[in-house]
Amino acid sequence: MSRKNGSLSSRTRFGPMEWVWLVILSIGLLLIVYPLFWTVMSSLKSYNEIYNSVWNLPRQWLWENYAKAWQKGISSYFKNSLIVTVSTVFSVLFIGSLCAYGLSRYQFKGSRIFLLLCMGGMMLSPQVCLIPLYKLLQFLNIHNTYFAMILPYVAFRLPITVLLIRTYFLSIPKELEESATLDGCTPFGIYARIFLPISKPILLTCAVLTTYYSWNEFLFSIIFIDSDSLKTIPAGLMNFRDALQTDWGVLLAGMVIAALPIIILFIFMQKYFIRGMAAGSVKG
Amino acid sequence: MTHKKRRLAPLLFIAPCMIILLVFVYIPLVQNFIFSTESFSAFSATKEFVGLENFKTLMKDKVVYTALRNNVYYAIISIICQVGGGLILAAVLEDVAFRKISPVFRTVFFIPVLISMTVICLLFSFIYHPQIGLLNSFLRQIGLDGLARQWLGSSKTAIFAVIAMSQWQSTGYIMMLFIVAIQKIPEDLYEAARIDGANKLQCFFSITFPQVREMLFVTMVTTTIGAFTVFNEPYILTKGGGPGTSSMTLAVHMYQSAFVRDRMGYASAIAVLIFLICITLALLQLLALGNDNSEAKTTKKRRNAK
Secondary structure (H helix, E strand, O other), X not given: OOOOOOOOOOOOOOOHHHHHHHHHHHHHHHHHXXXXXXXXXXXXXXXXXXXXXXXXXXXXXXXXXHHHHHHHHHHHHHHHHHHHHHHHHHHHHHHHHHXXXXXXXXXXXOHHHHHHHHHHHHHOOHHHHHHHHHHHHHHOXXXXXXXXXXXXXXXXXXXXXXXXXXXHHHOOOHHHHHHHHHOOOOHHHHHHHHHHHHOHHHHHHHHHHHHHHHHHOOHHHHHOOOOHHHOOHHHHHHHHHHHHOOOHHHHHHHHHHHXXXXXXXXXXXXXXXXXXXXXXOOOO | OOHHHHHHHHHHHHHHHXXXXXXXXXXXXXXXXXHOOEEOOOOOXXXXXXXXXXXXXXHHOHHHHHHHHHHHHHHHHHHHHHHHHHXXXXXXXXOHHHOOOHHHHHHHHHHHHHOOHHHHHHHHHHHOOOXXXXXXXXXXXXXXXXXOOOOOOOOOOHHHXXXXXXXXXXXXXXXXXXHHHHHOOOHHHHHHHHHOXXXXXXXXHHHHHHHOHHHHHHHHHHHHHHHHHOOHHHHHHOOOOOOOOOOOOHHHHHHHHHHOOOXXXXXHHHHHHHXXXXXXHHHHHHHHHHHHXXXXXXXXXXXXXX
């Protein structure tokens, strides 16, 4: 991330302007960090303590809030989120890389149209298709099943995934493919044995972005799922809040559990995260 | 390989993707236009054709205007805070003076982007809470009791409280995009400017700003599209656009028309309105980027010619 070291001797001096900016940046830091810190801190408090001394550290560290949150529903939401996210990621990667291979390795009539269909899909907001999708899922009889989330997620993640992988595939030298063909490799063999293995960085990038999307997706999951037992974390937390009423400590513990996986993923995969977001910045 | 097989192969590779896109994106998109001319409920088998009736209702619906106004507020404030603020933050953090500490700042500023909107909304419902809320409690402690109020309970402040939360969450995202864009600027441009005696502000306006122009445009369009499709924030934080309809947005109004009032046809008409706004913005971006791309190509050619 950091820039290559140029000559910076005269520019690294900290003048008054730099101090002003440092103060502004630190206030910004505090504005972001404090609410997050407060969430974690209050998740270890009882309702009374949150209510009466909102700023103070917990007198008693109630770790059992986490156990309670886990037992009272978060475990099931967590499991659903895992199932939906993993299925979405694998489907998107497989279908998307297949399509990217077809679009990048062949010249054929209509390939431009298919490419445009992908780009158009990237621009489209899910809100616009919401009602027909709802009707479609009812018609297919998969409303209120995992598929009601997985299929739309896959559909809305495919465009950006195809475009990212296609760009990567285009950079793979043609000779590699030609020599494999001479060795008797089928097109699918070339895709599976040559293209996929050398495209790990971009596949990881797409996997990370799709995980981020499906873990946090909210709109589809509240509309296409009715049963509490099938809800993913973002939708489930709403029910969780209503069920707990004033058990704030437990609610906050649930919120921390919900947020942690993606933050941890980011810490380990920061490079892929940012690369993908920048490349896909044409749309979210 | 036979000739026919050779022609069929690419289609086999792209077929699964295209079928999914057609079934779950493009056909619903077209269907939405048809639905907008009909009147029906969620579980009804029949639909009644009503022509442009839904759009006439739309024009007369006061809530639509409230929602549009809120979406416009959302867009304006988001462009100023997220795009403007994000660019300034990125430029400052990429300044050599902050090189050592900037990774900490940019990671922290990015954390809210990673957290799901539900969690953030629940957190802000604590921050805005009239009794225990951190915001009111903070205002009272620094002696600004007069400013403490029911942030989400008053129809005057609710939408701004929602918008403020969005800025808190998303500024870091736009900042990160600008950081990536700034890092792509060749160092020798700054080098040359320094030799010419340019100060940091001059460097920003004559190098950084023109060099990130494309990203500036992209982020402005994405932020605006985001502002016109915003759903989660008002849906969760003000429980569907409350109090009354004061913090309604188009997407929430569409959701409520469809799934609360069961007027699916009318909701589709609202979706058409959202679509028209978004497609206009997206085309604007395509047009501008198309021009930019051709510019980029010519500069590349020039560089190659050297």
